[in-house]
Amino acid sequence: MTPRKTPPTTPRYARQPTRATDGFVVVAPDGIAVHPIPLPHLAGLSLVEGRLPVGEYGVHAHRSLEQITHVLAGRLIVTMRDPATGETTEYICGPGDTIGTPPLVTLSYRNPGPDLARVLFICAPPYPADDADTATFDRHRAPTEDELDRALARIARAREDSAARFAALEARIAALRADR
Numbered sequence: 533m534t535p536r537k538t539p540p541t542t543p544r545y546a547r548q549p550t551r552a553t554d555g556f557v558v559v560a561p562d563g564i565a566v567h568p569i570p571l572p573h574l575a576g577l578s579l580v581e582g583r584l585p586v587g588e589y590g591v592h593a594h595r596s597l598e599q600i601t602h603v604l605a606g607r608l609i610v611t612m613r614d615p616a617t618g619e620t621t622e623y624i625c626g627p628g629d630t631i632g633t634p635p636l637v638t639l640s641y642r643n644p645g646p647d648l649a650r651v652l653f654i655c656a657p658p659y660p661a662d663d664a665d666t667a668t669f670d671r672h673r674a675p676t677e678d679e680l681d682r683a684l685a686r687i688a689r690a691r692e693d694s695a696a697r698f699a700a701l702e703a704r705i706a707a708l709r710a711d712r
Contacts, residue, residue: 564584564589575658578656584649586648590640590668591611593635594636594655598634600631600653601652602654605648606647607643638672
């Protein structure tokens, strides 16, 4: 066996599994209570569990990130508006259904009941802690020029963050090669 140049450490990915807890809840700009699921070993996406009581939740759009909505339990009515065509589409979703939302598409949720809806929200790039990627609206509509400018600024920031993540990965690969 070849001796290692560096002492072994417990990698961050060995601290699994993880889960959403009731002890850490964040209210998203659209009013949905989300429970972050910590994945410290992954830098390119974020994962939260949304718990939506019966009711309607605000219209919003993401400036730079793609979002997956995967229904775990309950029912949701998901409304989306394409900014290019102006077409608004409504989807009735139940357990196992998944919807993908690209940037700038408006999105809203309604839980028609009778049960709590539980969903996984997966975002890439990761959802920022300061909510800088979310724009809220009073209704489904096309983005204004100012909102498009804010989206471009957020995309530039996401690109910088992504470049930093890839630079860290390159450094990790270089360190792995040096340990051989």
